[in-house]
Amino acid sequence: MEETFAKVADAISEYWEAHERPVFDPAVPHVALHHPTFGAEEITAFTRQMLSTQVTMGREVERFEEEFCQRLGYGHGVSNNSGSSANLLMMSAVTTPLFEARLMPGDEVILPALTWSTSLWPIIQRGLKPVFVDSDPVTMNMDPAAVEAAIGAKTRAVLAVPVYGNPCDMDAISAICRDKGLLLLEDCCESLGARYKGRPVGSDGLISTFSFYFSHHMTTLEGGICLAGDPEIADIMRILRAHGWTRQVKDREKWERAAPTYDPRFIFVGEGYNMRLTEPQAVMGQIQLKKLEGFVEARQRLARKLIAGLSGWMDILQPQKTTDGGEHSWFGMPILLNANAPITRDDLCAQLNAAGVETRPVIAGNLVRHPGTRQFDHRVADKLTGADAVMDRGFAIPCHQSLSDEAVDYMLEQFSRILGQQKGRLS
Ligand SMILES: Cc1ncc(COP(=O)(O)O)c(C=O)c1O
Structure with missing residues (x-):
């Protein structure tokens, strides 16, 4: 068996090496926003797990959750099938009857206007009312003063979202939540590997x-995880993750006591979904976890190089500024053009794209301006000028683990060429 599998593994490696494309080829310059973090090692482990036929959530998923928490310094992890599912699971956990201090329909949750759609939808899907606050266009994160000003009689929770790997000002946001008795939740889907004052992002909520x-x-193809310091909340999320079932909870006895006459293998103690991660994904995740630190360091090093290279253009643009006390993990590099820049964002991006440098909006700008948001009851707490600035003048360029120095130099040359021409035209 092992001998046969060794041939499979060799064939995967051989195929991978033969088909691996260079991340940057100066002869045909193209700098993509993303490059896969996985390769032959992950594909081999995934295949081996498939061949074992142990594919649905089991020992490997549990091991992945344990290793994730151990390596990164979190309490309890409940993996699931996407970051969006993780957000729905989180919002479900704080609204389900199993959670004593649960939020009730119509209760308000404050979130930044500059965030991804599935930070928002789970709030609405669980009957809560979103309250949008502005973001600082310099750090691109929710402004604690705006959070405080937005609190109303029905406000019960704050959802902090570190944008693109930049930690939020968690000391200020945590203090507001503590003082006002609000639940603090964190959507860190873009920010794995980032730290705030020495602790990993997502430790405060x-x-x-x-x-x-x-x-x-890092990737498990699709996938996500919810983290909690409190084991009881983690168990509530395990119940919600799979059918309202007790099968995966850590404290099974507690739940089984509630239904002593039932077959203990099949007890439903609450509402539930099916959001499980699979075993092949979990073995892939275990390998990715070992590489994560290196990936994040590579992103940080390249970000430093990009920031230094762009520093001569600060009269025209500003890369996202790292929050004081934060260690950024650079999901990409968001940039804001100054209001008086001699070139429009669209023109600059079109020229970068023509030179083979991919760009994209910073998340998707101000969520309140998207048609989907208008369909649902929400409150806008202030003017959202920061989120609008990022939507109108912001863009992101590649900054990922596989970029070479050569690719970064090429991007910087393109900025110099385009912005230099622009300045030349003005002078
Ligand atoms: C802030 C934020 N929340 C949630 C998500 C959703 O994650 P997923 O794509 O895994 O569903 C994303 C996606 O990038 C995100 O940026």
Whole structure:
């Protein structure tokens, strides 16, 4: 068996090496926003797990959750099938009857206007009312003063979202939540590997979430995880993750006591979904975890190089500024053009794209301006000028683990060429 599998593993490696494309080829310059974090090692482990036929959530998923928490310094991890599912699981955990201090329909949750759609939808899906606050266009994160000003009689929770790997000002946000008796939740789906004052992002909230989507800091193809310091909340999320079932909870006895006459293998103690990660994904995740630190360090090094290279253009643009006390993990490099820049964002991006440098909006800008948001009851707490600035003048360029110095130099040359021409035209 092992001998036969060794041939499979060799064939995968051989195929991978033969088909691996260079990340950057100066002859045909193209700098992509993302590059896969996985290779032959992950594909081999995934295949081996498939061949074992042990594919649905089991020992490997549990091991992945344990290793994730151990390596990164979190309490309890409940993996699931996407960052969006992780957010739905988190919002479900704080609204389900199993959670004593649960939020009730119509209760308000404050979140930044500059965030991904599935930070928002789970709030609405669980009957809560979103309250949008502005973001600082310099750090691109929610402004604690705006959070405080937005609190109303029905406000019960704050959802902090570190944007693109930049930690939020968690000391200020935590203090507001403590003083006002609000639940603090964290959507860290873009920010794995980031730290704030020495602690990993997502350590401050009752629950925090991460995504393992293909383009993120590490991947399980699709996937996500919810983290909680409190084991009881983690168990509530395990129940919600799979059918309202007790099968995966850590404290099974507690739940089995509630239904002593039932077959203990099949007890439903609450509402539930099916959001399980699979075993092949979990073995892939275990390998990715070992590489994560290196991936994040590579992103940080390249970000330093990009920032230094762009520093001569600060009269025209500003890369996202790292929050004081934060260690950024650079999901990409968001940039804001100054209001008086001699070139429009669209023109600059079109020229970068024509030179083979991919760009994209910073998340998707101000979520309140998207048609989907208008369909649902929400409150806008202030003017959202920061989120609008990022939507109108912001863009992101590649900054990922596989970029070479050569690719970064090429991007910087393109900025110099385009912005230099622009300046030349003005002078
Ligand atoms: C802030 C934020 N929340 C949630 C998600 C959703 O994660 P996923 O794509 O794994 O569903 C993303 C996706 O990138 C995100 O950026």
